[in-house]
Amino acid sequence: MAELLDDxxxxxxxxxxxxxxxxxxxxxxxxxxxxxxxxxxVVDCVAEIAETRDHHPDIDIRWRTLTFRCSTHSEGGITEKDTALAASISEQIDAAGT
Known part of the structure; x- marks a missing residue:
């Protein structure tokens, strides 16, 4: 169980x-x-990472524009799981050459 992060x-x-x-x-x-x-x-790479962590972002795909939303739904907010996943997502985006 992950703890919610404060502001x-x-x-x-x-x-x-x-x-x-x-x-x-x-x-x-x-x-x-x-x-x-x-x-x-990028979505495929993020999917693999999410599966290994058993923590999945919401992903919106619009042609070549991606929006990633990270939240720990079971806790009702943002946890360290989300910030760690966000860092990994950023690595994948950066590697793709944005």
Whole structure:
């Protein structure tokens, strides 16, 4: 069971997660990839990471624009699971050359 982060912990975590913003009980990042296949490759890589962690983001795919939303639904907000997953998602986005 993951513990909810308080506002100051979320703010501190976001300082280390460029491009991520808090939206209510989630952290969110939108990225524009060079092409639709590049976007799908990022989604595939994130899916593999999420499966190994048993923690899955909500993903919106719009042509080459991806939006990732991380929240620990069972806890009703943002936990360290979300910030760690966000960091891994950022690595995949950055590797894709945005």
């Amino acid at each position: 100051s912990a979320i703010t501190a975590a976001l300082a280390d997660l460029p491009g991520w913003e808090r939206e209510g009980n989630a952290i969110v990042r939108t990225a524009k990839l060079p092409s639709f296949p590049a976007a799908i490759t």
